[in-house]
């Protein structure tokens with residue numbers, strides 16, 4: 586497909602592979618409309634724009650996420666309010682959200698939108714989250730950047746909410762080097778996003794603009810890459826789950842070592858295999874393990890630092906926060922690439938065992 590894109594000389598933005606990539610993703614996720622974009626961050630930005638979120642509005646979102654989710658809220662001038670995780674999935678706590686929405690409705694301070702993040706390849710508990718949002722007429726955006734290929738009660742990640750977003754950034758389960766997609770059930774939303782992403786050019790012979798637009802479309806060349814990778818998605822999910830199972834077998838019995846749970850409501854991709862390390866029980870803390878792995882030339886990383894602890898967002902409210910803080914303090918992400926061999930996995934397991942006192 587890539588050679589076709591090059592051979593056809595269709596290197597410019599837009600073209601047949603963009604249309605086909607959107608159609609294939611819609612079929613895969615079972616959502617009627619999609620627009621391919623230059624990044625997942627652009628998709629989040631446009632999701633908020635087409636919902637009309639702006640200055641004076643609050644957007645509530647998971648505190649345990651990558652900064653892109655919160656940054657997009659600031660791009661439109663809205664105020665982020667962070668929400669703690671639940672232990673069962675590490676994702677946005679649905680009970681905390683439901684109570685807080687109830688309270689906000691009582692005080693006439695409802696947010697304009699909620700962004701639920703599907704962390705590390707696992708869906709949030711999306712049914713109660715969507716029900717709470719519906720009850721109060723609050724829009725829901727599903728940030729499925731890390732969860733393409735996962736399911737929630739049999740339905741694909743990225744098919745929930747009024748709008749959802751995907752990322753094809755370099756580290757994601759499928760990648761176009763950089764890219765993203767905005768998906769939704771409203772044609773008007775996706776048409777508006779496509780318009781804004783194409784410099785808000787009005788339909789006229791000359792260049793006519795009545796709105797400030799963006800240069801956010803995905804190129805035809807990168808869409809061709811995305812299509813080839815999408816065709817390989819199932820293999821990648823199985824490879825990542827196999828890595829997860831290997832690590833669980835090799836490390837699951839270590840004292841103080843707990844893997845990110847796979848919640849009963851869905852099937853995770855294990856995009857990244859993550860665990861928490863109880864330093865007292867294990868005899869070494871998370872950073873000591875990361876250092877030990879680094880000495881063996883193995884890259885491991887801490888779990889996301891929650892947004893409410895980030896200096897840039899510290900002024901904003903957070904509902905709860907202790908669960909996300911503990912996950913950050915103790916959490917480690919292990920090497921999880923789709924092409925790891927058993928020898929690679931064995932090396933990681935052996936290196937972790939060597940950190941035992």
Ligand SMILES: Cc1ncc(COP(=O)(O)O)c(C=O)c1O
Pocket residue numbers: 623624625626627650651653654702728730731751752753754763764765
């Ligand atoms: C949860 C989450 N949301 C949004 C993004 C942004 O995607 P992108 O890097 O394609 O802009 C990422 C990852 O990069 C992410 O992990």
